[in-house]
Amino acid sequence: MALTKYKLGELIELCDLRNTDEAYTLENVKGISIQKCFIETKADMDGVSLRPYILVKPDYFAYVPTTSRNGEKITIAHNVSSDTYIVSSSYIVFWVRRRDILLSVYLFMYFNRPEFDRYSRFHSWGSARETFDWDAMCDMEIELPSIKVQQKYVDIYNAVVANQKAYEKGLDDLKLVCDGYIEDLRHKMPCEKIGKFINKIDNRNFECISYPNKAVSIEKVFIDSHAVLDGVDISNYLIVRNNEFAYNTVTTKNGNKISIAINHEDTCLVSPIYTVFSVDTNKILSEYLLLWFKRSEFDRYARYNSWGSAREMFTFDDMCEVKIPIPNIDLQRSIAYIYTVYMQRREINEKLKAQIKDLCPILIKGSWEEA
Numbered sequence: 001m002a003l004t005k006y007k008l009g010e011l012i013e014l015c016d017l018r019n020t021d022e023a024y025t026l027e028n029v030k031g032i033s034i035q036k037c038f039i040e041t042k043a044d045m046d047g048v049s050l051r052p053y054i055l056v057k058p059d060y061f062a063y064v065p066t067t068s069r070n071g072e073k074i075t076i077a078h079n080v081s082s083d084t085y086i087v088s089s090s091y092i093v094f095w096v097r098r099r100d101i102l103l104s105v106y107l108f109m110y111f112n113r114p115e116f117d118r119y120s121r122f123h124s125w126g127s128a129r130e131t132f133d134w135d136a137m138c139d140m141e142i143e144l145p146s147i148k149v150q151q152k153y154v155d156i157y158n159a160v161v162a163n164q165k166a167y168e169k170g171l172d173d174l175k176l177v178c179d180g181y182i183e184d185l186r187h188k189m190p191c192e193k194i195g196k197f198i199n200k201i202d203n204r205n206f207e208c209i210s211y212p213n214k215a216v217s218i219e220k221v222f223i224d225s226h227a228v229l230d231g232v233d234i235s236n237y238l239i240v241r242n243n244e245f246a247y248n249t250v251t252t253k254n255g256n257k258i259s260i261a262i263n264h265e266d267t268c269l270v271s272p273i274y275t276v277f278s279v280d281t282n283k284i285l286s287e288y289l290l291l292w293f294k295r296s297e298f299d300r301y302a303r304y305n306s307w308g309s310a311r312e313m314f315t316f317d318d319m320c321e322v323k324i325p326i327p328n329i330d331l332q333r334s335i336a337y338i339y340t341v342y343m344q345r346r347e348i349n350e351k352l353k354a355q356i357k358d359l360c361p362i363l364i365k366g367s368w369e370e371a
Helices: 104-111 114-122 134-139 147-188 286-293 296-304 316-320 329-370
Strands: 004-007 012-015 030-032 038-040 054-056 061-063 076-078 085-087 092-096 141-144 191-193 198-201 214-216 222-224 238-240 245-248 260-262 268-270 274-279 323-325
Touching: 012 054, 012 134, 030 061, 030 085, 054 061, 054 092, 061 104, 076 104, 092 104, 092 134, 104 147, 104 329, 147 286, 147 323, 147 329, 198 316, 214 245, 214 268, 238 274, 245 286, 260 286, 274 316, 286 329
Parallel strands: none
Antiparallel strands: 004 141, 012 092, 030 038, 054 085, 061 076, 061 092, 191 323, 198 274, 214 222, 238 268, 245 260, 245 274
């Protein structure tokens, strides 16, 4: 056996099937992430005609030719579902024409490597924005083992993906249980304002202790702050101790979400624009309260109740007006535990997906060596 070199353009074919009859609707519109998978579109689709959108049939590929300002990656995905998607006319859609020479999944494994990201960036061109266009894609040389060898490594890849998908399905079931408990509480218990159970804290770093400088993401976790503090007076920064909440009161330009989290680590600092508060854990468990803060309903509530001119804010007074059902501590603990397990397993699932991506270059290299 040996490797055979091809121009990729010899094996793939451009697809330009449009949604002219509008057979496909907003439910079928997809975008592509830099993780190389189809996602729900983030574009504002109000008033947008879907007629020029391009069809992405099962086993077809789609990619965004623009590579500048894209994290040094190319957004490309393979439709492995049984559904037809539609994507913006700015995308390029193609399929593997010579399936006797190249397997679609093997090609996706080839794309799903940092080497291909580097290649596509290096061969992108343009002035205002750089693109890896269709001609550049077709001009790429690819060395292929036999179909038999490709299939062997595709089978390994598919088996790993199937295991990850099975784990993910169990994850969805666990979240369904947790959401079911929450909805049941909302309908069976009266809601109370949380203001009488939380206390604002205004501990300033007057001694200028070099605690870690943190921020809170819209995923509602503490992260390292990107702010450069060289020459900055940190005496006005807020101290956040373990098991205390901090949130950014500014809600404008924040993806319609509010950045709030519990500090589960050592004492840290946050910007003075944040608000810090503690919880009376005899009445409300911090994890139970965070569970409510993580709901999309709370994000919408916080945005709706924000106010201001140049920037809108969700103040501590507004926070105190939030109403939630407050069952006994044991029930809170049970619900919070289910949610904690869900979050832990979700993190494991993300690691599994990262391992699959890391596996692709190993499998491609293995197939070359075998050939």
